Amino acid sequence: MNQPILAIRTGHEGTGHEVLMERSPYAIDKKKLGMWIFIVSDACTFATFLFGYGYMRVGNQNWGTPFAFPTILNGILMTFVLLSSSLTMLAAVRATQAGQKASANKWLGATMLLGAIFAALHLREWFKLISEGWRLFYNPTGGAAQFGACFFSVTGLHLTHVVSGVIALAFIARGYNQGRYDESHVETAGLYWHFVDLVWMFVFPLMYLMNAQTK
């Protein structure tokens, strides 16, 4: 008689509270709620960086527009890759909800691959800028030194999120295949992934398009 009647996945596995945590009749999945709350908080963090960038931009007359067309083209390519990865993430969530493990793996893999391509394109661009002499504290075109500071810190924060997302997806995919995680974990990871994508939709126009050479 001592076997559990129903295994409820509460996120308390191993803490000793598994069977005691009844799910509240009002509640939504707490992982999902937790992720939403995290997103609210993380949005504030990005907003602070972008506010600092705006303040620096307004406060420095000699800002300049150093990005030539190839950089913008690269940015458009990165945007395309990241937006596509949101689509593949959506397909992965759909597949897990339909219980199609093979398909889910395929789409999760595609999402991670696209995330990795984004990171690779981004790093290539970073190294190119660095080789041209850009630093956190130095502007080789003679404009405001804050350009490098803002560009590297804002895109660096975003890139950190993308790379963490790829690593997190790898863990989720592994757990999903081993049966430790279910579709709700994949969906929660998807929320994060879409958020990181959404942030890029602010970073790209503000950091790239606004700094594009006009002729």
Added chain:
Amino acid sequence: MHDLSAHAAPHHAPPQGFIRKYVFSVDHKVIGIQYTTLSLVAAFIGMALSWAMRIHLAWPNASIPFLGTLSPNGAPGGVPTPEYYLSLMTMHGTIMAFFVLTAAPMAGYGNFMLPIQVGAADMAFPRLNMASFWVTFIGFALACATFFIPDGPPLSGWTAYAPLSAVGPVAGPGQGWGQNLWGLSIVAFCVASLLGSLNFIVTTLDLRTKGMTLSRLPLSTWGWFINAWVGLLAFAVLLPTCLLLVLDRLGGTSFFIPAGLVVNDKLLPHSGGSPLLFQHLFWFFGHPEVYIIILPAFGIIAHIMPTFTRKPLVGGWKVITYAMIAIGALSFVVWGHHMFVSGMSPYMGMVFSVPTLIITIPSVIAVLVFAVSLYGANMRFTTPMLFCLGFISLFISGGIGGFFLAQPAVDSYLHATSFVVGHFHFTMGLSAIFATFAGFYYWFPKMWGRMMNETLGKVHFWLSFVLVYCVFMTMHLMGFTGAVRRYSAYVADFMVPQIPTNRFITVAALLLGATQFIFLFNAIWSRFKGPKAADNPWQATTLEWDTPSPPPFDNFGGRQITIYHGPMEYDGDASLMQTSPEKAIAGT
């Protein structure tokens, strides 16, 4: 799908072994006690720092041997240099504001009580909760480590104003690794607070037991819940601000450092940054922070008072809750009132003055609810109740100073004086500390299963109450006469007549500190030798009193909890547990 019969399944045994049980525990009660203990240690360190400052202020040539041993450079022969005085002030502010006032009433009591009050077995994310505490611990260790590096702690105050905090070792002792460690300490504290806030919000929304609607939440839970939202948004701004500061210090950027800055006869290579940006970002966090400190205090007072007045609060749960929500929301639009004299446009000063006066409305409503609720009460003058009354008195006295400081014209005169010091010690300092004491005396029986000594508690209250007024009301008066803050000695001509008043404050402050050892003795003695506490020694109504003292590992012993009433079913000596299915007596 989620079958209630899961409750019939056998309980998991609580974790065994000292490490899993008391050190790296996922149990919210142990984590709550860990936070409370950390804050208690931090409070006594912070108090010792204030003693050193007060002694030096009153007797500038007096030797404090301990300081001489701690820092031979900062206090040669035990007499602190002006720089080391600022180091002491910085660490007093940092330790008190972050590791005592933010940590104790929210993370300490909140962790212990919130899951029990909503009828849950633990926080929503127990492992995250454990991580929050240990990251806070790392932050505290980093802050304390600044005392043991050669140059000592930073000089820039708990607000770490740039460019002083941003330019590095050239600005003075402590501005090298001292400030770096400080920045890392605050980054750690931010991360821990964000994780904690997330946990509090999800627990309150998701893990409420059957019948525990939002309108039936105890008001302390409301306080922690609202506060978690404020903290979630505010610490998410301080975190990147500290990262930018660290970039300025270690990465060579110039976010906060203007062009042409000469420090100690050295022209710095920076250009284009703005110290005002730092102040905007810091105070966008910093003003909500003072409400992060006071909102749990409101919640605790609102929770404790009905128990001892034996009647519901005036206006039920709604007025006080809506007031707290209004305070939380408005706290994000008033930050500029810290910057009236910063060089910000005076028009902006006017813009920020208006919401600052508006936010006093919900604050006054909350305090009036407490005060008016005393009318017709069957008061029980226990120690927690005395501290509640002390809170009301202190918050009103301190709050009145706020009306002065909210006016840019008046603030221009008072800004850098000890009037401000007295003001914020009354409001965010001692009001919150008194609420923390009220909570400590009130919940001690539940947290440790023993009663504290009432006589010692009352002695502690009355001495503290009188001495607090001697110290901080006097500071208000000295501020009017022009006593400048952050001066390490009263040597300027116009300050010489203030020296006797200043010495009076020092003597009162030392006595006030000594009084706290009565509390410490009472707490430690009662922890081991106090009489065993009943389950519900105060005849209260909320869930934490409906479980053994101290509660078992899963809080309710696997019992199915159903809630029938709000938390304030009091009518004289009669009271009704939230779990009692009987007819309501007060109808809250």
